[in-house]
Structures are given as C-alpha cells and as structure tokens.
Amino acid sequence: MPAVRKMILSVSIALFAVGVFAIVFYVTAGSTGRVIPHLQEQENLLGNPGFTGTPSAPSQLREDGNYDTGGDWQMLLFDGARAEARPVNGAVQVAIDAAGPNTWSVQLLQAPLTIEQGQEYEVEFVAWAEEPREIEVKVGGAADRSWTPYNPGEGGNAGGTMVELSTEPELHRFRFSMLQETDTQARFEFELGREAGDVWLAGARLTPVGTVALEMSVDSPEVENLLAADWELRFAEEFDTPEINRDIWSFETGNGHANGIPGWGNAELQYYTDSPDNAFIRDNRLVIRAQEEERSDQFGRYDYTSARMITQDKLTVRYGRIDVRARLPYGQGVWPAIWMLGSNIPEVSWPRSGEIDIMEMLGHEPYTVHGTIHGPGYSGGGGIGAAYESESNFSEEFHVFTILWNEDVIVWLVDGDYFHHVTAEYVERFYAADWVFNQEFFFILNVAVGGHWPGYPDDTTSFPQEMEIDYLHVYDRIRS
Template identity: 50%
Template sequence: MNSPRSARRLLLTLLSVVLVAPVLAAPASASPAGVPEPSAGGEAVPLAETFTENFDGAAGSAVDSSRWQIETGDNVNNHERQYYTAGNRNAALDGQGNLVITARRENPENYQCWYGRCEYTSARLNTSGKFTTQYGHVESRMKVPRGQGMWPAFWMLGSDIGQVGWPNSGEIDIMENVGFEPSTVHGTLHGPGYSGSGGIGAGYTLAGGQQFADAFHTFAIDWSPDAITWSVDGNVYQRRTPADLGGRAWVFNKPFFLILNLAVGGYWPGDPDGSTTFPQQLVVDYVRVSTGNGGSGSGGPITGIGGKCLDVAGANSANGTPVQLYDCNGTDAQRWSKGSDGSLRALGKCLDVTSAGTANGTAVQLWECNGTAAQRWTVTAARDIVNPQADKCLDARDGSTANGTRTQIWTCTGAAQQKWTVSG
C-alpha cells in the first residue's frame, strides 16, 4: 500500500484509549484477555488463545463489545475521506451470521474531517485490549465492496503500538483491496524501514477476470516464528521471512491484535468518482484465529499404537522434519493443536503430507503452515486421522511400536496402527 494505514489524525483521542487504557486499567493481578503476562524475568510470555467470531445476532445489532472496539474519527495521514462512526450506525449484524460494514455518502451529524465537512461515513473495528495472538492461522471469509475509492482491509497491528509507535509496532495486512483493482488483493508487511509505500508484500489476482466483489472469498495468513505465509481460498501466494527485509528488523515475533475496516478514498485507492455508487458494503462471514502452540507449549499429545506419542523428530521445527512415534514425554515436540482450518500443529508448524502426495506410503512430515490440502486432517469418531485430499489415514509404518517409527498415509483399514487419540 502507498501510505501508512495505521497512522492517523486523532482517530481521535480514542486511539490512546484503545491502545493503552485497557492495559492500564487491568487489575494488578491479571492481564486483559490475550495480552501477555510478564514472566519472572520480565519478558512477555505469549498466551495461546483461539478466537472465533461468527457474527451471530439479531439484524441491526452492534458487534460484541467484549470482543471489539469501535474506532471513531477521520484519517489525515492517508487522506481518507470517511468519518468512522460509533455503535451500529455503519457496522451492524445482518441477522444471517454476517457483519456488514457500510460506507455511505452522507454526513447526518455534521462530522468534521481533515479536509472540512466529511463527505462519507464508514466503520473500523479492532480487538486491542480484548484479544491478541502470537503465531497461528488467522482467517476471515468476506465479500468486498466494489467501486473507485473503496478500500476494505483485514489486518493486524503489534499490541505494543501504544509504547513504541508505528511502524516499530509492525503491521500485517492480511487482505487489502483497492477499488481500481477489482480482481486483485494485497498482503503486506510494514515495519521500521519498510513502511507505507515501502512495505514488503505481493498481490493475488483471480483468474479469468473474476472480481472479488462478486462472491465471498477466504483470506488467511499462517504465522510462525520468523515466517508469515498468505493465502486466498487456500491458495498460497507469498511467504515472507527476515531474509526478505535486507537486514531491517523483523518485528513480528510478538502479540498482534485484529482490525477490520472499510475506508473511502485516500492516497492509494484515490477518491470516489462519478462511477462509484453508494452505499457500499464489506460483508464479513467470520473471523477465526487458531493459534496452535506457536512454540508456547500449548496443545496436547496424540497417542497411537503401543501408547506411543506422535512426535516431531529431535524437536526440530525445520521444514521436512520427520513425524514419528516415540515414548510420550510431555515435550513441545509432542504437543499438537487443532486449527480451525483442519490443520494439526506443533512447534509452530503443520502436520504435512510430503509433496502433497496421495499414494500409500507417502511420508508425513512437519512443514510451514500454508493452508493447502496436504495439511488438512479430519479426526473421526472411530479415531482415524484422515487426509481428505488423499482419502487415506495417518498410519504408523509396518504397525511398529518402536521409537522412531515413521508415520505415513495409507488406505484406511481400521488397523491398530491407524488409531489415534487426540487430546490437543
């Protein structure tokens, strides 16, 4: 994007309230949900937490205030044209399990913007002080608006922004769309020395002239220590690591909070013109975060034949590390979490069928979470762990119970070597 989305005029004094007050107001004995507790050594310990927002509720009602902050005001730094309103005026549930953020050409309350009397209203929500996450799968299914000047976004900011400022806080743009590119969305990182128009990112374009406003699409990141991968509808289109930053600081190994908004106009999308119709709507079906353990030690064991545990060999988080059977020992290499995307995660990475194979005997490994079918698993009532793409079961090779026995996929037979107890 061409200008810092997180920097703004006063958004008003609410910015300092949103980012700082919830933390300062917390009792001395507890932190707000999702905010790191200090360890004895003074370092923040990330809390593994799952966030599921399905936007269920009566038509016209506001979002759950225990989960979402509503920001108000304008944004001079991006030269956006809207005024973000409070309550349910521009952000309301539709009674069908969706949040609808509506941009209108109106000014019913004589709102004042950086350029004078505001021309548009819209809404912006965040989870600061209510939910943060560090690592995991972050996903939303939504339908974007259309038209010149529209700028919907699903993104994240470092929860320390009130202390270190932007861009030192870091910003992860999961999805941005600008109206003059109806078939393309963008994913971008911003941090010190690579912010605004210098952000590090890429775009994803639909095939055949399809437009994102025509249907719902799923936008996600898979985030682990020192790596973030973006996908659209399960199709991975970029992966970023510290190696992409040219020696500049990677500021993404800490908690972030979520943001949803619909901006109107600004440096990047340009202002609405005669072709733009109003109202326009960003319709959000759900927002889900499955943090896995992100290296924080959450999750639980998966036990198989002989009472042995599913284990990441050598507790090595490198891509391609074998996944095996081993004596249960309670280490992070044996703590598995179930993601809302169907993944099974340990050490911040995913259980993966090598090269997305479907043949009997294809080895199972640990790999960077990427949202592909090779990393989707279904745990059945019969205690099978099935990879739907291959229609095959997770299997202990040769039915062995020896330490170091490799796992693979194999036609489901009901044998003991394919039976697992998942407790994560």
C-alpha cells in the first residue's frame, strides 16, 4: 500500500493554497476552534479543492459510474447509507448517520478526470473525524475499467489507499504511479462509509509530479534463465480415464452465494453444476460445457449452467513449468479461464491468497488471451497482466498456455512464445505491495457466462459453448 504521510501543525494560522491564491482559514468544528494545515501551492487536477458550497447529489445513480460532476463534488450513497454534507468555514462536514457495510457506501466524488499512463501523482488532503477512524481514498476507473483502483491498497472495499484520521486536522499525503492505460473518465473518491459519525475534509489536491518507466524487459537475467531452463515432467493429467478423476478434481457448484461472493464476485450469470452434462471426458479430453438452461436455488434463478473444477486439497504446485493445451469457446459474454489460487485462501481470503491467471479469454475477442496476477493491492481490474494476440482463432485450434514460475518471477507464453512477465521487485517497487507467490497454489478450470469484464451474452451468442483441455502438465526445473 502506498505510504501515507501525515503531519499535525500546531500554529496559529495556516495557508491553504487554491490555484495561485493563498487564503487563511480558521475552522470552528462544534465548539472547538481548529487550525487547518496548509496544502502545497501546486497544480491541482481537482476543482473546488476547498469544498466551498454544499456537495450536490446526482438525480439518479449510474450503474456505469460515469458521472460528470462539473469540476465540483457530489455525494453518492449506497447500501441504505444515510449522510449529509454541509460547508463549515472552509471545510465540508459529512455527518454519517448510517454508514452502510462498505467504505464506498458513502462517497464524495469528483469526475471525470484524465489520469495518464506512466505518470506519477501526488494526493494531498486535510481531514479529521469525530472519533479516530479510517477512510479510503481512491483514484480509479468506472465500470468499463472494472472499477480498477489506480492507487491500489489494502483494507478498503474499493481497493484504494486507507488513511487513519484522528480528531485533529491533519495533512495527509501519498503518491501513486498510473500503471494502467490512460483513463479520461477517471474518478477521485473519498470513501467514508463503514463507520458512522462526522468526518471533515478541508482541502484536496491531485497533482502530476513526474513520470515512471513501466517497461519490463525480457532481457532481464531472471526471465532469460527461466526461458533457457531445462524441465523434467513431474505430473501429467492426460484426461485419459472414462470419467473425471475425483482423486484430482472437485467441483464448486452454484453461483457463489454459498462462498459469500454472489455472481462469483464478478456479476456472473451461470450456475455451476457437477453434472456430466457440464463436465465430462470425450476422446481423452476434458470438456467443460456452458449451456443455456435454467437452474434455481434458494438464492435465485439462473439462465445458464457450466462447470468449475478445482484441485484444492488434492493437487498443489509451487514453482515450475505448467503447460495446458486447450481449445477455447467463443461468443459475447463467454469467459473461459485456466487459473490458480493460493492454498492459504481459507485463512487469508482473496486477494492476499494470490491468483495466477494462466489464461483468460473474452469470448468476443477470440484472437486474444490474457495472463495476469492478482494480490493484495493489485487485484480485480488492478491486476498486473498483459494480452497476447494470435493470428489464429483460439476457438478453432488447440494452443499450449504456459507459465514459468520461481520465487522471484512468473513468465507467460503461448505456444512457446513469450508475451509477459512480472517480478517480485516490480510488485514491491511500483505497487508498494507484497509478492504472495512463494507458496502452494491449486488449479481451477471453468467457463463463466457474463460478468463485468466480458460483458453479457447477446443475440450473437450461441450455446452450448465448450472448452476442451487435452492435458495439464507440471514440470520441475532441472538444476545443473
């Protein structure tokens, strides 16, 4: 998580910079006079940094999150939250009666902003609270960016930077680097939910302060060593038995409600089953079939079925080479994946468990696959990944999807062609986050239907759709 610096200034007056003007403020909150620390006089991408006037509320909430606040602040309330914002002598006081279950249940928002790839930004603001508490500050994307935080952190519900507030005005400051593609519809959010009580904000600044080098060269010794390594086969799942081997594979069923993540955390539509209609062996290959058919349970009704197979508590891997040869389904809203989760997920939960996406494909882009990692501070839409574009359609031919993995780096290949790698150093340097890939991981094979990232089936989507897997091989590195 980006480091947050805070300073308490015990002086009789303070300067608060707004554009090129310096204005003296003395805030009275309740019966106690408070002095507001000053913000540095720099370029500011935010309008109305002094919170003059009462933040407005949108006429209706937008599912896509693409608000235009006109260079000012708007307050958004979700999950039954109740709060009121009002200006108080150069600050805004947010009185939160019902906080809601998430930090983002109560938001002060400004959008749209342009956040440029490769740019480093500094966030600075003054805040305090009725009682000591945390708030979350997020600069990120809307639904079309999978709500990605560009300043990833831990502890909040929106994936941004958590900041501790005291009962006295403090100046908070942190920096982040924009590692995603440039977003011209970005959002700046103060996330104030999860705890009731009063919060005061007396200034806010978002300033570009420099650039960062984002390229990761394949010429690094770590990557070159893995690409040149020799490997010895340790485990082979050839799917050459009449039925799926239950000594290796288990099935997760339902739509995620029983796991506490309805829609499997991605607003997916399918109901996973353990039926041989959805997962079976054909011609010495595993077939996972997504079908358009109704299912229902105590949580609702579903229009699609599919399968999600896991090796949790049966087969785990730490380091090595993993090859999976597969042919993929296609179509708008179809989402096949070959991936892994850390075996400690029951204890630490996702994303601290880590996730390695060996291959994901969006069904409406059948010539492109993605390789990604997710961890604490770089999860969801903020995962660290890359795309591989092929001249052939992944739904028409079999391809081999590979990762090479050691304690310091993960490398992705398709049919032996390198296209991506991530190092522990990169995660720690640019994300100020932990590398959580030095433990055992288990495999997951599934075909989802719908979700925030792939979108949803339409009139062009045909069912059934099948992912065929020829084999899954695990290799150990031969040490000379």
